[in-house]
Amino acid sequence: MKDSLKNLTDVSLLWLLAIIAVMAVIPPITNSITMREDIFLILQYIALAASLNIILGFTGYVSFGHIVYYGIGGYVAFALMYFYGIHLIPAMIAGGIVCAIIAYLLGEAVLRLRGAYFAIATIGINEAVKALVNNLEFLGGSAGLFFNFKIYQNYGGAGNAIWLAYYLMAILAIVVITSNYLIKKSKFGLGLMSIREDEDAAIVLGIDTKKYKSLAYMLSAFFPGMVGAIFFFKNGNIEPVNAFHLLKSIEMIFMVVLGGFGTVTGPFVGSLLYERIRGLLLVNPLFKDLHMAVAGIILLLLILFVPSGVIGYLRDKVAILRRYVE
Amino acid sequence: MELLRLENVTKRFGGLVAVNKVSFTVEKGEAIGIVGPNGSGKTTLYNLINGVYFPDEGRIYFEGQDITELPTHARAPLGMARTFQIPRPFGGATTRENVAVGAMFGHAKASVDEALEIADEYLKLVGIYDKGDVEAARLTPLEKKLMEVARALAMKPKLLLLDEVMAGMNPSDIDQLIELLKRVKEEEDISIVSMVEHLMHAITKFAERVIVMHQGEKLLEGPTMEVLNHPKVVEIYLGKKVV
Ligand SMILES: Nc1ncnc2c1ncn2[C@@H]1O[C@H](COP(=O)(O)OP(=O)(O)O)[C@@H](O)[C@H]1O
Ligand SMILES: [Mg+2]
Numbered sequence: 001m002k003d004s005l006k007n008l009t010d011v012s013l014l015w016l017l018a019i020i021a022v023m024a025v026i027p028p029i030t031n032s033i034t035m036r037e038d039i040f041l042i043l044q045y046i047a048l049a050a051s052l053n054i055i056l057g058f059t060g061y062v063s064f065g066h067i068v069y070y071g072i073g074g075y076v077a078f079a080l081m082y083f084y085g086i087h088l089i090p091a092m093i094a095g096g097i098v099c100a101i102i103a104y105l106l107g108e109a110v111l112r113l114r115g116a117y118f119a120i121a122t123i124g125i126n127e128a129v130k131a132l133v134n135n136l137e138f139l140g141g142s143a144g145l146f147f148n149f150k151i152y153q154n155y156g157g158a159g160n161a162i163w164l165a166y167y168l169m170a171i172l173a174i175v176v177i178t179s180n181y182l183i184k185k186s187k188f189g190l191g192l193m194s195i196r197e198d199e200d201a202a203i204v205l206g207i208d209t210k211k212y213k214s215l216a217y218m219l220s221a222f223f224p225g226m227v228g229a230i231f232f233f234k235n236g237n238i239e240p241v242n243a244f245h246l247l248k249s250i251e252m253i254f255m256v257v258l259g260g261f262g263t264v265t266g267p268f269v270g271s272l273l274y275e276r277i278r279g280l281l282l283v284n285p286l287f288k289d290l291h292m293a294v295a296g297i298i299l300l301l302l303i304l305f306v307p308s309g310v311i312g313y314l315r316d317k318v319a320i321l322r323r324y325v326e
Numbered sequence: 327m328e329l330l331r332l333e334n335v336t337k338r339f340g341g342l343v344a345v346n347k348v349s350f351t352v353e354k355g356e357a358i359g360i361v362g363p364n365g366s367g368k369t370t371l372y373n374l375i376n377g378v379y380f381p382d383e384g385r386i387y388f389e390g391q392d393i394t395e396l397p398t399h400a401r402a403p404l405g406m407a408r409t410f411q412i413p414r415p416f417g418g419a420t421t422r423e424n425v426a427v428g429a430m431f432g433h434a435k436a437s438v439d440e441a442l443e444i445a446d447e448y449l450k451l452v453g454i455y456d457k458g459d460v461e462a463a464r465l466t467p468l469e470k471k472l473m474e475v476a477r478a479l480a481m482k483p484k485l486l487l488l489d490e491v492m493a494g495m496n497p498s499d500i501d502q503l504i505e506l507l508k509r510v511k512e513e514e515d516i517s518i519v520s521m522v523e524h525l526m527h528a529i530t531k532f533a534e535r536v537i538v539m540h541q542g543e544k545l546l547e548g549p550t551m552e553v554l555n556h557p558k559v560v561e562i563y564l565g566k567k568v569v
Binding site for chain 2: 185186187190191193194196197198200201202203204205206207208209262
């Protein structure tokens with residue numbers, strides 16, 4: 001506990017949180033809707049990438065179908081709001097908790113697998129859940145669910161509701177980055193690192209790898225569940241193709257690897273860079289439908305030549321950075 | 327006082343009996359050598375003691391507690407530590423972090439801050455303190471071995487299992503390591519089991535007692551010089567006189 005409090009005042013965390021906070025207050029100050037939409041997207045990227053970083057970056061388990069938790073959290077929260085008129089905040093927390101529980105149960109099976117087998121199993125989970133939801137009549141099947149606009153009246157109108165979603169996403173991004181930092185600096189985080197580097201040696205050294213992996217997987221599912229809840233609330237509708245889109249999973253992996261997996265700053269930097277790259281490619285008619293292909297090529301080159309990502313590379317080359325960039 | 331006891335421990339891999347009805351005890355504070363040619367079951371013996379494998383038959387006791395079925399991860403905190411025949415550093419972490427992991431999860435059960443201090447202490451002891459901030463993957467083979475010794479000692483074990491730790495070292499490094507091990511053994515009252523394939527000479531300087539493994543069985547056990555000069559030992563080492 002004392003360790004955690006001391007860590008919270010570390011510059012390498014504070015500057016990161018400061019940037020996110022400053023970025024997040026620009027839209028309300030300038031009252032710019034386009035800015036809000038852009039930054040909402042970046043904040044969502046940050047929250048998702050940093051969540052994935054817990055299992056992928058810290059623990060070394062490539063959860064390829066990780067978007068499944070975004071979808072499940074989205075559906076759980078959406079359904080609670082849609083059927084029972086529950087407020088976004090408790091609905092969002094419920095979405096996160098359901099995701100953590102499902103991650104615990106699925107983890108019992110899939111966390112025994114290693115390497116590519118684990119990655120493939122997680123894709124299977126996403127596709128299976130998507131197929132299931134597609135067939136659930138009460139969730140609207142493949143057409144999904146649409147909010148009645150009256151729902152937003154509880155929030156003082158659609159405008160306010162969207163701002164609420166925006167602020168919640170900003171808070172969530174900050175919370176996920178902070179938890180990344182605290183995990184990394186903790187005994188738990190060093191245990192996860194050991195699992196990533198050599199799981200068999202980690203067990204012999206006394207690390208309860210099963211428990212640690214399970215906890216890491218639950219945490220990395222909990223936050224995306226809440227992100228999905230916020231996103232689909234703001235979106236006003238949810239459907240299986242959007243909620244369980246494997247492409248979004250690949251985006252998450254891309255951001256983590258680009259920024260530097262297993263670092264705290266990496267997923268943040270990866271999110272910013274990806275948003276830029278995506279933006280540039282999407283407006284360019286030549287690449288309009290190819291932005292994922294380009295991202296794929298970049299990913300391949302990264303894994304071949306800069307496997308530690310932007311932050312990993314910089315920390316390695318510039319010793320002084322190690323003190324200020326986690 | 328007895329620290330570790332193996333009773334008729336057997337481990338098979340398919341049709342191969344890697345360890346066959348082996349029994350022995352390790353007393354508190356004792357230094358034991360296990361010798362035997364390649365494939366005689368030495369590494370498997372260690373894997374059984376710290377739970378990488380579970381024996382097909384027989385029982386294992388640590389401080390009187392039956393640990394035969396105890397999960398692997400629960401053994402280090404009881405006071406067991408080992409090094410690996412082929413070093414297994416956590417390559418992406420710093421040398422200091424590697425050793426700190428030992429202090430946190432082993433018998434020392436240190437907090438992060440304490441563990442980093444303990445790590446520095448043992449890095450100094452084995453002489454690679456200046457490599458503390460280096461990624462462990464970048465250490466030389468010798469440094470990796472020393473890091474593993476530091477990581478194991480940082481666990482504050484009661485029993486330290488060394489797997490061919492001196493193989494590939496030059497004689498002066500071996501002498502230094504033996505001196506160091508003897509010292510910590512006295513200071514921290516650790517029992518040390520060291521296994522070697524060759525390097526009988528090193529074992530004579532270190533072990534009070536020797537166990538000879540041959541084709542998965544315990545061939546002989548007794549005072550070091552007596553055992554190593556035994557005709558049977560000479561025979562399994564291709565008729566060469568060993569010491
Ligand atoms: N995981 C395993 N699977 C199959 N055979 C194994 C395994 N581990 C060891 N063995 C076999 O068990 C025998 C003993 O090996 P080992 O314990 O490594 O001997 P040593 O350490 O004395 O050289 C060898 O024949 C080896 O091939
Ligand atoms: Mg061996």
